[in-house]
Amino acid sequence: MTTSRLNPIIYVRGFAMREDEIEDTINTPYMGFNLGSTRIRQDPDRSFTRYIFESPLIRLMKEYGYQDVYHQGAVNQARLPRKSVVIHRYYEQESGEGRRPSLIEAAEELGSLILWLRDRVCGDDDQARADFKVYLVAHSMGGLVVRCLLQNMAVATKQVRDCVDKVFTYGTPHNGIEMGGFNVPRALGIWDINNFNRENIAKTLDLAPRNGRVNHLDGHFPPERFMSLVGTNHKDYNLTRYAVGSMSDGLVKIENAYIESGPRVYCYLSHSGYYGMVNAEEGYQNLTRFLFGDTRVTGRMVVEALPLPPSVAKARKKGQTIEGSYLFECTVTPRMHPPIPLSDRRAEHGSAIFRRFDEMFHPDRTGHAHARHPVLFSVFLDTRKIQTGRTMVFVADVAVRSTEFKVDGLWFLDQRIPDENLYRDKLVLRATRGTNGWTLRYVSADERWGENRGSELEQDDQGRYVPLDSPKGFRAKLYLDVTAWE
CATH class of the missing domain: 3.40.50.1820 (Alpha/Beta hydrolase fold, catalytic domain)
Structure with a gap:
């Protein structure tokens, strides 16, 4: 140092x-x-x-x-x-x-x-x-x-x-x-x-x-x-x-x-x-x-599709008014022993990110100039703490769930499963600094062993991202911004 x-x-x-x-x-x-x-x-x-x-x-x-x-x-x-x-x-x-x-x-x-x-x-x-x-x-x-x-x-x-x-x-x-x-x-x-x-x-x-x-x-x-x-x-x-x-x-x-x-x-x-x-x-x-530390990592989720439960979707097709909001949870833990979370945002702690549907998809209706997609975390890391190799490894445990829904102004609880996740996965993220910048890889640890080398992040005009999706129809991109910090 x-x-x-x-x-x-x-x-x-x-x-x-x-x-x-x-x-x-x-x-x-x-x-x-x-x-x-x-x-x-x-x-x-x-x-x-x-x-x-x-x-x-x-x-x-x-x-x-x-x-x-x-x-x-x-x-x-x-x-x-x-x-x-x-x-x-x-x-x-x-x-x-x-x-x-x-x-x-x-x-x-x-x-x-x-x-x-x-x-x-x-x-x-x-x-x-x-x-x-x-x-x-x-x-x-x-x-x-x-x-x-x-x-x-x-x-x-x-x-x-x-x-x-x-x-x-x-x-x-x-x-x-x-x-x-x-x-x-x-x-x-x-x-x-x-x-x-x-x-x-x-x-x-x-x-x-x-x-x-x-x-x-x-x-x-x-x-x-x-x-x-x-x-x-x-x-x-x-x-x-x-x-x-x-x-x-x-x-x-x-x-x-x-x-x-x-x-x-x-x-x-x-x-x-x-x-x-x-x-x-x-x-x-x-x-x-x-x-x-010498590195700052920010994770920003851009949501593309937020599915409704089948019973609520059916009510919407009938022309009924639907009200609902969403909670975004994320716990970030670097690879260390004992594991210590650097940031821990959970619904049960009252710290999950709260967003209304219109804030993300129709910001003009909520008085915002731009869509308010959630920033899940912004943490600082230190490459000098790496014990082997040149790769920093940290885990982002991400979950997205909805609040209860109202249909035509009344709570819709008949078929609702409480605290049901739209998406949940533990993402193992690897950042390796080379002569040409950072190589970023990820592993979906709920499906594969986190020790795997994983896949490189995809890229579009907004940056490099991890594609997120679930069988329920949830889709999003988790953009990672890795920058030098002094």
């Missing part, structure tokens, strides 16, 4: 609400970035083994040679190595001065921390200072602190903002937080919960909402270099999950946890806790592939 990818990392922790939570935060050296987890896995002999994820901090140290900045309990070194992990301890003011820092103050401190780190990594080397870059990694509200630094021009200088190379956020409420179906009130100042009100976010970030949403970068940072991890497990979060509800990580709704036009992945993880996204292998694998 080229050393240019191994930039310093600053971790910006999330929201601490009550005074005791803030005190716990202040008294923790790494603000939670050192917390791991333990999972039970069953072996082939039916025995159970504990799998221990040591924490993102320790794994970065073990696998990439990073180190923290503490020496004898202090942060006073004159020089630091480039591969340093720094914790932005912006809650220190609460303990020392008895007041909570605002998002703007925390962002201003982050800017000062970036320059402090640059000075200690680069010293007096003018060229190194000019080339200095940093990665910002943030959990929850920490992502809003980062966005404030990047988007509010009064918070930091261009010199500071230009130091930021990539941003990765875990469960950040980029479009605010919903409680009981409503955005938290702007006037709810207790414990600074109104930080997550959309009007307040817009004011803090100095941006204009788009269609009432504030999850965009407003042109101040390249969205392709800003990645969001979206959690979909609300069940294992604290009691807040009852107010927030399903289709969330227990605190942040799925629809509010990403940046517009930026890459995002969906993982069955909670906002925090034992099943939290920061202290999970899935989070770490996505983090390191985004920061250090």
Whole structure:
């Protein structure tokens, strides 16, 4: 791996609400970035083994040679190595001065921390200072602190903002937080919960909402270099999950946890806790592939035929009005042990892609200029993780199903089979980089052994694709876009 990818990392922790939570935060050296987890896995002999994820901090140290900045309990070194992990301890003011820092103050401190780190990594080397870059990694509200630094021009200088190379956020409420179906009130100042009100976010970030949403970068940072991890497990979060509800990580709704036009992945993880996204292998694998990987793969499905169940098709032929929508599921897992999904979108998690028929085939009826065919995944991979040969192997488990149908405004349930798939297959995808670009092959692993070499992707004027079809009459093309990533 080229050393240019191994930039310093600053971790910006999330929201601490009550005074005791803030005190716990202040008294923790790494603000939670050192917390791991333990999972039970069953072996082939039916025995159970504990799998221990040591924490993102320790794994970065073990696998990439990073180190923290503490020496004898202090942060006073004159020089630091480039591969340093720094914790932005912006809650220190609460303990020392008895007041909570605002998002703007925390962002201003982050800017000062970036320059402090640059000075200690680069010293007096003018060229190194000019080339200095940093990665910002943030959990929850920490992502809003980062966005404030990047988007509010009064918070930091261009010199500071230009130091930021990539941003990765875990469960950040980029479009605010919903409680009981409503955005938290702007006037709810207790414990600074109104930080997550959309009007307040817009004011803090100095941006204009788009269609009432504030999850965009407003042109101040390249969205392709800003990645969001979206959690979909609300069940294992604290009691807040009852107010927030399903289709969330227990605190942040799925629809509010990403940046517009930026890459995002969906993982069955909670906002925090034992099943939290920061202290999970899935989070770490996505983090390191985004920061250090060299390949981005995007899968986009273009649907050509969506068959109706025979009974519903019969009703349609009679001239009855049919209403129905479709769910697209996809889980992407690279070849590794143990297998860890990088993105996992499923109906049972509330994260499947939802599309109405007209959105894909008659976009003008839904107010869209173009057909809204689903992007199933966009993940980052690393050719340096290949153990043998030159081929990256990953699996896309794809399923398409319909919702229940209405016929003439009434639910049509008499002959309907619940949760019936229109299409399902586990596609083994192989990408081999050669002198003339990528060779892409696929295997339909529901019908053949995935170890087979498979077939080359077909190609048309939109790109290379895997043809998808089922005996029920479903037809689509899964276009794969494989590009270099730096």
